[in-house]
Amino acid sequence: MSQIRFSGMASGLDTEKIVKELMKAESAPLYKLQRTKQKQEWQQTAYREINTLLLDLRTKASDLRYESFYTNKKAVTSSSDAYVSVKSSGKPSFSSYTVSVNKLAEPATGAxxxxxxxxxxxxxxxxxxxxxxxxxxxxxxxxxxxxxxxxxxxxxxxxxxxxxxxxxxxxxxxxxxxxxxxxxxxxxxxxxxxxxxxxxxxxxxxxxxxxxxxxxxxxKGKDLVEGEVIINGATLKISSNNFTYDNMQFSAKQLTAANSPVSISVTTDVDSMVSSIKEFIDKYNSVIDTINKKLTEDVYKSYQPLIDSERSDMTDDQISKWEDKAKSGILRRDSILSSAVSSMRSSFNTSVPGLTKYDNMSKIGITTKNYYEKGKLYVDEDKLREALTTNPDEVIQLLTKLPGSSATTPEQKFQQSGVFERLYSQINDSMKQITEKAGSSGSGSTADTSTIGLNLKKLDLDIDTWEDRLAKIENRYWKQYTAMETAISKFNSQGGWFANLMQ
Known part of the structure; x- marks a missing residue:
């Protein structure tokens, strides 16, 4: 049953306003909890956005940390595409091939x-x-x-x-x-x-x-007529003029003349490697730039998260601009992100043991230029291309080397690993730390056991407790003012009765 409230009927006071102002003071602890919760939610979202960027970077590093990624990059050329064209679909066994087309295949047809x-x-x-x-x-x-x-x-x-x-x-x-x-x-x-x-x-x-x-x-319907080609002296039957041999896709187009085979050459596709490495470096620079900006964002202490009563007095544009300021610096000098950037930079700057000429990224043309750019990398394409051309095996080891069996500690594994193997591991560790701190975007409120997730659950409980407490305090104020109004009303009634007796 609702409580009956009298608002200044006898006293003439604006009881509604007085109680509202009193409740503002009483609600200060609740407002503090609500602002804290909003900050925690913003921080959780910011952490998860960084984790999404790191996931994309880790995926790209995963490809580049495997030796097969480079050894399978082969450029193949034909001396006459008009007779036989070819492209690589893996790692060919030889550096050159001779191909003669004695007979083209005729595919089966239907009537x-x-x-x-x-x-x-x-x-x-x-x-x-x-x-x-x-x-x-x-x-x-x-x-x-x-x-x-x-x-x-x-x-x-x-x-x-x-x-x-x-x-x-x-x-x-x-x-x-x-x-x-x-x-x-x-x-x-x-x-x-x-x-x-x-x-x-x-x-x-x-x-x-x-x-x-x-x-x-x-x-008329016709059965398949097999073709015949000779590759490096081996006579082969083909059921289609487009066929795969030794991880290469051949396309036989017309018969070759006697003693005039087509020459196929296989070379390392350095351009493709350079392109892949450059693409990764561009992504890496973008990620660390985003993280570094988060670490150095200005903090506007006078801009705190808004509570509902404050929002109601503002336009959407005003709210948006206010919250941009309030969110700024939410990850400033964050230890997890600082460690993530430091570990990634270390992955690139630390030499790989056991190599001679190309044991460091700077020696293949990947360097930093300015300390104030906080780890931004630059690629000297000519130097990188030269290294991949003159000594591809050692460059690939620099990028992909796996630690030996003697490496048992994380530090030893880091020292003995190639750059992209290190980087993949370091990114993975940073992502785990962020997930432990802020959870993953797919985790529900009940399943989130991250530090921030548990904090938010406690804040929800504390907010519920304070809302119940404030409801009781407000009811108490209203009881007091209602009692006062009732007493004043009785006093006024008695005063009128005495006045009538004196007449």
Whole structure:
């Protein structure tokens, strides 16, 4: 049952306003909790956004930390693409190949028959002008289906009836450019069919045919004819002119002349490697730039998270601008992010043991230029390309080397690993720390056991407790003021009664 409240009826006081002002003072601890919760939520979101960036960077580093990523990058060229073209699909075994095309493969084809329509048949909605019937025989197993067409049937209906029985006949029909086309659903000799028992004339042009007999508009089904190529002296049969051999995709286009084979050369695709490394460095620079900005963002102490009563007095634009200031510096000098940037920079700057000429990223043209750019990397393409060309094996070891069995501690594994192997591990560790601090975006409120997640749960409980406490305090104030109003009312009533007695 609601409590009856009297607001200044006897005293003339603005009780509503007085209680509201009193509750503002009483609500200070609640407001502090609400602002703290909002800051924690902003910090959680900011951490998770950084983790998303690190995940993308880790994915790119994962490719670059494997030796096969580089060794499989091969550029292949043909001395005559007009005869044989080729491209790499893996790691070829040889650096050169000779290819002769003795015979091109002829793919298996299916039987077909084309009938030209007449009498105004121009689309599938056109109608047949007279009654007629015919049958289709599969030709191989002798299965046959009969069809009866009535005057007024549409071309679409005739085609539909034929296609419904294709499981028996092995033949489907279609309409194209004022023609009825019968096509086998299989290839080779087994695809041949006959059309017979044609009764009555028709403007679809359908007549008796046997696809094994040469005739206008009729194509016989043919089996596959294998081709023949000679690669590095080995004679090979091919079922298609496009075929894969030794992790390369060949395309035989025409016969080569005697004693004039096509030469295929295989070289390391340095341009592709350089492009991949540059793409990663660009992403890396973007990520550390974002993190460094978060670490040095200005803090505006006078801009605190807004509570509901403050929001109600502001426009959306004012709220947005205020919150931009309030969020600024939410990760300033954060130890997890500072450690993440430091560890990534160390991955690039630390030399890899066991290598001679190219044991450091600076020696292959990847360097920093300015201390104040906080780890931004620059790529000297010419120097990188030269290193990959002159000594690709050592450069690949610099980037991908795995620690030896003697490395048992994280520090030893770091020292003995290649740059991208280190970087992948360091990013992974940083992501784990962030997840422990802020949880992952996929975790629900009940499943989130991160530091911030647990803090938010406690804050929710504290906020609920304070809201219950403030409701009781407000009720107490109203009881007091209601009692006062009641007493004043009684006093005024008694005063009036005494005044009447004195008259």
């Amino acid at each position: 077909s028959a084309v009938f030209k329509t007449s009498g105004g048949i121009s689309s599938t909605s056109s109608t047949v002008g007279s009654d007629f019937s015919f049958s289709i025989n599969s030709g191989v197993d002798g299965k046959e289906a009969s069809f009866t067409v009535s005057s007024g049937d549409t071309v679409e209906k005739v085609i539909s009836d034929i296609n419904e029985k294709s499981g028996t006949t092995g033949v489907k029909a279609s309409f194209f450019n004022n023609q009825i086309v019968f096509t086998s659903t299989s290839t080779g000799d087994a695809s041949n069919f006959t059309i017979g028992n044609v009764s009555g004339s028709n403007n679809l042009g359908i007549g008796a045919i046997d696809t094994t007999v040469a005739a206008s508009g009729v194509s």
